[in-house]
Amino acid sequence: MLKRGLITLAAVGLASSVLPAATASAADSPLTLAVFGDSPYGKSAYAPGGQTADTSQFRKVPAFIGTINSDPTVSDVIQVGDIHSGKEFCTEDYDASIATTWQTFSKPLLYTPGDNEWADCHKASSLTSPGQGGGFYDPSLGAIKYIGASGLSTDPADCVSYRCGNPLDNLAKIRQDFFAQPGHTLGSGTLNVVSQATAYDPSHPGDAQYVENVMWAQNDIVFVTINVPGGSNNDADPWYKVPTATQAQTDERTDRAAADVRWLDAAFADAQARHAKAVVISTQADMWDLDGKSKDHLTNYEPIISEVAAKSTEFKRPVLMLNGDSHLYRSDNPLSPTAACTGETDPATGSGICTHDPGNNAWIEHPYYNVPNFHRIVVHGSTTPLEWLRLTADPNANHPATGTTYGPFSWQRMPQPQL
Template sequence: MRKRGLITLVAVGLASSVLPAATASAAGNPLTLAVFGDSPYGKSAYAPAGQTADTSQFQKTPAFIGTINSDPTVSDVIQVGDIHSGKEFCTEAYDASIASAWQTFAKPLVYTPGDNEWADCHKASSVTSPGQGGGFYDPASGSINYIGTNGVSTDPADCVSYRCGNPLDNLAKVRQDFFAQPGRTLGNGELNVVSQATAYDPSHPADAQYAENVMWAQNDIVFVTVNVPGGSNNDTDPWYKVPTATRAQTDERTGRTAADVRWLDAAFAEARAEHAKGVVISAQADMWDLDGKTKDHLANYEPIISEIASRTTEFNRPVLMLNGDSHLYRSDNPLSPTAPCTGETDPATGAGVCAHDPGDNAWNEHPYYNVPNFHRVVVHGSTTPLEWLKLTADPNANHPVTDTTYGPFSWQRMPQPQL
């Protein structure tokens, strides 16, 4: 198989080295990728709540994968997180079922975890609102009521979700199922990516745990993924609704965020060293989505947004960010106070998705930056018809900023009406 996009990082300080000659033949040619996320969504069966299962999207997944496999122009696939909904329990069996389904991709698949498969697994409100099967704090007893097989329970042995929805345990399970071999992509075919698990900064050896953070280069474009879960970066919503976030939760967010920042810094260093024509960042979180909450709910994304803004400005070439999380397709630049925003209509309100923000501009959620060489696309997810984004990166192109083009990048939505 042809090797594509191998980056070699010098161990000391993550200094980037020259890309091998094997990638030179692809340089200058257009590259097409399929991008999707927040899929397949459904609902877990739970008898105490009278809740029946909905697996319709999961049943459509083989045909969905088939539409991507059948497109001869697609070289790689990116999944931007959330392999199930917030109404599905976090279980070993479900994670394994997705890992098995993804083995049928004919192309290499790069995946970054979403909040629903780990950070939010603890969430539940009551026996009639079991959420992801975790649990909820009982102020009267000072204990956690878990969602058990026959109703709420204080016995962890009764939990319906993996490890009672503990986020750290569920993230470890995601790594076991999807990142057991750091630097190896999912699906089929060969795409040479570098994982933070093997190319971490030696000054920060704990960064080796973030096997899900990868980078690679193809056709004069540098790609990088970072584990940034939606909601509040796994910190503003205390696990199990306890009064104050635990030390374990705070340490998780602090450690991962710092590792993400270092990994982004390494990716941009590589892009500068290789004179890349652009950078593509993939993460699950829509870090500008208020979701009906106050701006404080997004504050823990600030270190990552600040890093992206500063490195993008320094790079001075086009940077494209791909994320899911907020479900509605959107094309904008949330790092500019004047950039236009376009997107699909929110079926819940009948208004355009940009109207979610004051002044129709997500810049208002973090009004600190003015970075013109940045663009962001939110991929559609969670509802049928299932949809993927067809992204083309042409290093020789210089498209104007429109709702479907930016610099070397152009894209089109690919809804699958037959599904």
């Protein structure tokens, strides 16, 4: 059994909240987790645009879950967002199908939402590029053309995606389907976590809506999840390609980023108070991925990055970030100007993923920091073979920073055998 320590948040002014302790072995024993994201990817059928469905990855999910369930060393599972691709419509039925499938995990599952299931649901380009079934602004009409059941439409009643892809409505649906009980994990098994919905800073009661942000402690390590979606933190690209982002969009991003920062502060405060050996941050966005755009497209990640840098520096012990979003496996420290980077080959270029950045270092995308006690892993996603990461946290270890180790952590890529 794993030790699940008490989380005490009073030190940062939050409402009183604890994680009940379970019967446990030594607190300093190794802990192994499975980490994955950006899957299953596919394509929605859309006859008016000539698009046929691709559900091949979805059909592999039961076998994928089986490989994790059958590993006796794995105690918990972390999913870092994106439950479908940018070519699949955001629908109630699809969300429900993933929620049902995840019930077959025999381990507790921790999930942080990705951009494809809410922040990018508005996206579409044309009848033949229907994206996620949202819509796009037509300047000749001064209105949004939605992806309708029979073709483009200005009537929201015709939309193929849930609420015409409205990001706020889709986030609410994700919370309803995956976070209905604050403090409870998905899958089976038990892991007590604290949700921001019940442990928010009373000075900021609006933070109670962020039920998806959780933290927990295991084996002398504090874990925290924050809702930071890819796509430039959901702000540089106006929803539906309207000329100017709406106030609702701006407020959503600003409020969520502020809540995320407060939740990070609470996690680090707890880690300091309990003298934790390390902190693990799970989120979806690759906040250093230019994705072919200019650096100003990443500007609004800065409040999150600067807080991670500051709190890691204060903590002085190892901090590990887990994220998905950019799909290719990568191991690096983007908060250091000199840290090495390793990763898989980009099939689009034939070069290693690290060559996407000048000097093979993502630090250049936010060149403000030098935080040696930080490391980041981007998990592989989007393509087959489906893959998960076996992450072992040994609080007594002190590994060098390499492509597969850092401080208390070591990891191994686990591609699923193709059946």
